[in-house]
């Protein structure tokens with residue numbers, strides 16, 4: 084079902100309303116200050132629309148894993164300060180998640196202003212999806228906007244629970260601007276009729292990505308495999324992988340995928356190997372059938388890079404998740420960088436290129452190409468679950484456009 088989004092609501096319906104917004108303000112903190120404000124910036128479009136329309140915003144988010152109790156190092160207070168600087172609308176912070184202090188602060192806040200509540204995960208009911216906690220927030224507002232795509236794959240009190248509580252009161256629960264954009268591109272990639280459709284899957288483990296691989300295999304023309312995950316496929320082909328990272332109990336699975344996928348699955352033909360996974364280790368380039376002894380595969384090799392780049396260059400729709408090697412170490416980042424550049428070049432020539440996954444997004448940033456991609460998802464787990472065809476509770480709980 085197509086979900087309603089904030090842009091489906093007339094600004095006149097927002098004026099004078101109290102709007103509950105669940106954002107993903109889960110940013111890294113360093114010594115009580117925000118060290119990377121990307122997620123705060125990503126939430127600004129939704130907040131600006133609401134403030135400009137003359138709504139009062141009650142903003143909720145989690146930060147870190149405080150395990151259901153108040154812990155000062157996970158306070159959203161530094162986020163409120165940074166948000167105020169960026170938004171240029173007054174942002175008030177309440178050091179409570181719910182209850183009387185919150186109700187008073189909300190009543191006290193003027194239209195066009197934002198009040199940020201304390202970290203939702205300070206309350207144990209958040210991750211338990213406690214209906215009473217959801218109800219206490221629902222009582223504060225007239226409309227709910229869920230913009231927290233990164234937590235959409237979890238049913239928590241401030242996400243799915245709050246949407247349900249609002250809708251049971253006859254109110255709207257809609258997707259925010261960021262959430263709607265994520266859904267448009269991630270669902271769009273699967274529905275794009277254009278071909279060739281190519282997927283690139285890398286990263287550490289098959290086991291965390293089996294859902295994505297199985298869902299993509301029947302849809303794509305090519306599935307390029309890199310990263311440590313390729314090692315498990317090498318073993319399925321009977322190759323020696325030396326001392327590389329291999330998921331022994333996923334070898335049979337890899338064999339089944341190769342049988343099912345046939346020519347669709349494209350594995351690396353050469354690799355960068357080193358005796359140790361550290362920057363100074365003496366690295367060599369070897370064909371995939373020459374890996375042996377103490378070798379650890381740390382990146383895809385140059386022949387693989389140019390093969391992958393050629394295939395990426397022919398594609399019209401590209402989904403990429405997972406680095407091609409240990410990209411955190413500069414000598415082993417070349418494979419990931421060359422894939423990132425190939426995807427960016429394809430996007431420059433009109434292909435649709437969508438990237439999901441936290442480490443892959445960091446790699447694209449590091450390669451300096453993130454801004455050239457059609458879409459870089461902000462939700463790691465959520466984007467993979469969506470691509471794998473799962474229904475995300477944070478999305479499923481929103482109002483559908485048909486209900487209008």
Ligand code: ADP
Pocket residue numbers: 285286287288309310311312328380381382404405406407408409410411439440441442443444463
């Ligand atoms: P994402 O967050 O984009 O979904 P993953 O979390 O699945 O990606 O995988 C990223 C991790 O995989 C990185 O920390 C990277 O170092 C590791 N990795 C990739 N290739 C290898 C390899 N050949 N050997 C060991 N680790 C690898």
Ligand code: MG
Pocket residue numbers: 440441442463
């Ligand atoms: Mg990761």
